[in-house]
Amino acid sequence: MMLLEPMGINAMTLPNRVVVPAMVTRLSGEDGFVNDAVMERYVRYAEGQVGLIVVEATAVHTARSGPLLRLGERRFIPGHRELVRRVKAVSDSAIVPQIIHFLKIARSGWRQTIETLETAEIDAIVEAFGQAAARAREAGYDGVELHSAHAYTLSSFLSRLNRRRDEYGGRTLEGRLRLFGRVMARVRERVGSDFPVGVRFLADEAVKEGHTVEEAKWIALRFAQLGVDYISLSVGGKFEDAVRREGHPVYPYTGYSGDRCMPGAWYPDQPHAHYAAEVKAHLNAHGYTVPVVSVGKINDPEAAEALLREGKADLIGMARQLLTDPEWPRKVREGRGGEIVRCIYCNVCKKLDENFKQVTCFLWPSKAIQAPRARPGDEAPAWEEQDSLRGRATDGTVKLSWSPALGEVAGYDIYRVDGLGQPSIVEAVKVNRFNDRSVLGGVKYAYHIKAFDSVGRTSPPSNTVRLEPAIPDLG
Ligand SMILES: Cc1cc2nc3c(=O)[nH]c(=O)nc-3n(C[C@H](O)[C@H](O)[C@H](O)COP(=O)(O)O)c2cc1C
Structure with missing residues (x-):
């Protein structure tokens, strides 16, 4: 299967084309240190033979938030180093952290917006990304992914709803791309040319007047011009249409754009596959071969394989499915596809994330905080009665x-x-x-x-x- 063939991305080699995209686990404390539960979560993906493991959104700065991993200071490096060591001890999976900058939000409903940022604050964001990427390299990661999707700082600059009126402003596409360009340049300076730098951004903002794939194709082209090593697509997840809950910080996945980001059971399978296909075709037509990750309700091995074979994607991202069953790639390789525990896209995981609770799966045994392991001697369930x-x-x-x-x-x-x-x-x-x-x-x-x-x-x-x-x- 093409899905199970290795792939080189800059200096890293993925053992196969299955990617677990970043998924906040809420397993760390608010201190942001890697702990045993966090490590276990990623070790399970490694044991399951996931090709590329993207570690959850990890803050480049020190602003307060709920439980979230951090790389904003040197003291966070040892935890990440140990995480990488444990993953490498059990597999040849590649592993990169997704690094994120976000602005302040308050329980009152107030949130800081990019329009208020002074030039010095923008310079500090650029620097913070550069330093966090360097720390990622120091920790032993195979690369780094820049989070330029959803409701967060880099994505807000890229957005068609960027209302700044300076050189970072929303009047032109170039203005919107400027901050990312500076971040990418600084990151490259800090990590060198042989360290893979990926980006995650929105194929479609899925909010009124937000950008659609028509512009996403050109944004991706700029990323390619800037030397990004892979492009991972997402959709929606914006503040603009988020639903307010009294006394809670606004969660950007509660509106329609949130539904689009993590499409629930009522959506058809692979509702976003056409986005990756369009972006990839556009890049290829302009002479770029930057790999594109397709994501969104993909969990059937044959369907995933077809996306690769038909040239609609280079890599297959599965977030909730790999949470449900991190053994997915191994089971497919061993011809045990029938034993995959299928994600039902009930979005219990999303609800837990929203409430800052440990992110687990509804299909796991109750109270389990990691996917269950096979117990020797256990046999498959059976029917006692013919007509149950x-x-x-x-x-x-x-x-x-x-x-x-x-x-x-x-x-x-x-x-x-x-x-x-x-x-x-x-x-x-x-x-x-x-x-x-x-x-x-x-x-x-x-x-x-x-x-x-x-x-x-x-x-x-x-x-x-x-x-x-x-x-x-x-x-
Ligand atoms: C609990 C949860 C946490 C998530 N955290 C992140 C994150 O940290 N960064 C990110 O880019 N996407 C995040 N996502 C979005 C996923 O990476 C993915 O794009 C989305 O779930 C759709 O893919 P799927 O249908 O394979 O689950 C999260 C999704 C869920 C369900």
């Missing part, structure tokens, strides 16, 4: 229930075939019932379920229940 699954259609709902499977059961995947389609997982639950409220009268449905254990071993399919809900009588 029962179902009926009533009031626009299909009600399913079943007798529990035998063995260590972490949950049940609900498979549905609607009309003539292939079975797809519509939900995963931890209880013995499920109400499907998204059925349409007059359509034939077939359901079966599979029990899975905490490491993804599944039971055979249950019996199939076939139903055709009635078209409601409107008379």
